[in-house]
Amino acid sequence: MSTIHKSPWLLHYDGSSCNGCDIEVLACTTPVYDVERFGVINTGNPMHADIFLITGGINSQNASVVKQIYDQMPEPKVVIAVGTCACTGGIFKECYNILGGADTVIPVDIYVPGCAARPESIIDGVVKGIGLFKEKAAALEAKQKAQ
Amino acid sequence: MTVQTRIIFAICYIILAPFVIGLLDGFDRKVSARMQGRKGPSVLQPFYDLKKLFEKEFLTANKAQLFMVKSYLCFILLSGVLFFAGFDLLMVVFSLSTAAMFLVLASTSTHSPYSSQGTHRELVQMMACEPMELLVAVGFYLAMGTFKVSEIAVNSKLGVMYLPGFLVGFIFILTIKFRKSPFDISTSHHAHQEVIKGVTAEMVGKEYAYVTLAEWYENAILYGIIGLFFINSNPLSIIGVVVAILCVWFLEILIDNTSARVKWQLMLKLAWGVTIVAAGMNLFLLEMIKG
Ligand code: SF4
Numbered sequence: 033m034s035t036i037h038k039s040p041w042l043l044h045y046d047g048s049s050c051n052g053c054d055i056e057v058l059a060c061t062t063p064v065y066d067v068e069r070f071g072v073i074n075t076g077n078p079m080h081a082d083i084f085l086i087t088g089g090i091n092s093q094n095a096s097v098v099k100q101i102y103d104q105m106p107e108p109k110v111v112i113a114v115g116t117c118a119c120t121g122g123i124f125k126e127c128y129n130i131l132g133g134a135d136t137v138i139p140v141d142i143y144v145p146g147c148a149a150r151p152e153s154i155i156d157g158v159v160k161g162i163g164l165f166k167e168k169a170a171a172l173e174a175k176q177k178a179q
Numbered sequence: 180m181t182v183q184t185r186i187i188f189a190i191c192y193i194i195l196a197p198f199v200i201g202l203l204d205g206f207d208r209k210v211s212a213r214m215q216g217r218k219g220p221s222v223l224q225p226f227y228d229l230k231k232l233f234e235k236e237f238l239t240a241n242k243a244q245l246f247m248v249k250s251y252l253c254f255i256l257l258s259g260v261l262f263f264a265g266f267d268l269l270m271v272v273f274s275l276s277t278a279a280m281f282l283v284l285a286s287t288s289t290h291s292p293y294s295s296q297g298t299h300r301e302l303v304q305m306m307a308c309e310p311m312e313l314l315v316a317v318g319f320y321l322a323m324g325t326f327k328v329s330e331i332a333v334n335s336k337l338g339v340m341y342l343p344g345f346l347v348g349f350i351f352i353l354t355i356k357f358r359k360s361p362f363d364i365s366t367s368h369h370a371h372q373e374v375i376k377g378v379t380a381e382m383v384g385k386e387y388a389y390v391t392l393a394e395w396y397e398n399a400i401l402y403g404i405i406g407l408f409f410i411n412s413n414p415l416s417i418i419g420v421v422v423a424i425l426c427v428w429f430l431e432i433l434i435d436n437t438s439a440r441v442k443w444q445l446m447l448k449l450a451w452g453v454t455i456v457a458a459g460m461n462l463f464l465l466e467m468i469k470g
Contacts, residue, residue, distance in 0.1 A: 034234070035227050035230055035231070036230070036231045036234050038221075038224075038227040038231075039224070039227040039228045039230075039231040041228075063215060063216040063217045066212070066217040066218050066219075068208075068212060068217060068219060068220050069212075069217070069218045069219060069220055070220070071220050071221070071224055071227060071228070073228075074371055075371070075376070076371045076372040076375065076376065077293075077376045077380055079238070079380070079381065079382070079383045080376070080383075080387060082231075082235075104238075106235045106236035106237070106238050106383055106384055107235070107236040108235075108236075169234065172236070173234075
């Protein structure tokens with residue numbers, strides 16, 4: 033049986049957020065919420081990451097950065113947009129430099145709404161992400177076998 | 180030691196070391212989490228992580244890197260086999276430094292600024308540790324009259340009685356070797372930034388898995404050397420060995436959780452300082468006793 037979903041390593045990137053959502057993401061790793069009990073490691077390295085957690089909207093400067101981080105992550109991978117900004121652009125949507133949510137540059141799998149998104153809902157999103165990660169791993173394995 | 184026993188010990192090392200050290204690592208994360216007031220992951224977490232890394236897609240900037248990483252693992256295995264089959268302790272130390280060179284070659288092969296930075300730091304770490312590792316071998320020779328692990332292990336003398344300074348110095352550099360805070364400079368298990376991941380920053384999927392595996396095999400040797408201080412011809416000394424290893428293991432976790440990362444300059448000064456003072460004094464006393 034595959035146990036790949038028991039080891040989801042997380043990469044957190046802060047787009048143009050107000051930092052509200054970032055603080056909530058960090059709160060998830062504190063003793064109160066402790067996401068490490070699911071095997072989650074907060075890594076800083078896209079090459080080691082399985083789940084890309086993005087907060088804040090996309091602007092013209094960070095679009096290429098987000099794209100590159102996404103490309104550097106090996107398959108299978110899951111993208112979670114945390115907070116209204118990352119989902120749609122949020123309150124910054126009308127700003128001249130904002131392109132929109134994370135899905136304007138990379139495919140987003142899970143949207144976690146909220147301004148700021150609460151740690152409980154972020155963990156909910158991560159747990160959903162872990163489920164999806166397992167499915168994607170199985171699909172990848174099936175594809176490799178077929179080749 | 181007969182050839183058969185040597186082979187049995189070597190095979191036991193190759194098969195058991197990853198399980199034992201992996202499990203110790205799992206308990207390490209659990210105990211660390213408890214120290215921080217968290218629940219922590221399952222004790223089998225290191226095995227889940229390793230398995231996942233093997234299942235991930237393999238991306239690499241330079242194919243040669245995988246070869247270097249595999250060579251790193253092979254040389255660590257060779258060192259471990261030499262040690263547990265009871266061969267020369269000095270050979271083990273040399274073989275370990277050869278292995279470390281392959282890790283350095285692997286991390287420099289990609290030209291990533293993060294791994295280059297990590298490589299520089301790794302070289303400094305090697306410089307900090309190597310003198311003490313060599314001195315431990317020399318210390319055992321002076322106390323026991325032999326470099327052979329098999330003969331040291333069944334000696335009537337207890338290593339720690341003659342080499343307490345060497346033990347202190349060796350435990351000090353173990354923090355560097357285990358990549359624990361405050362000396363997790365070239366790569367860390369708690370890396371929230373790429374630069375902290377250092378030497379392993381560019382290692383993807385199975386490459387990183389091999390490095391983790393090599394680290395486990397290496398840790399088994401290092402714990403083995405700790406054990407060597409507490410073992411003698413009395414079979415009951417095995418209890419002392421196990422207790423000593425567990426104490427060192429716990430001490431390292433405690434240090435890891437209560438200290439912040441230092442700069443490499445301080446690490447080098449401290450490591451060499453402790454080496455010179457602890458091992459130097461011990462060496463001096465040993466010579467005095469022998470007269
Ligand atoms: S969703 Fe709200 S809290 Fe989160 S980054 Fe945007 S403005 Fe800040």
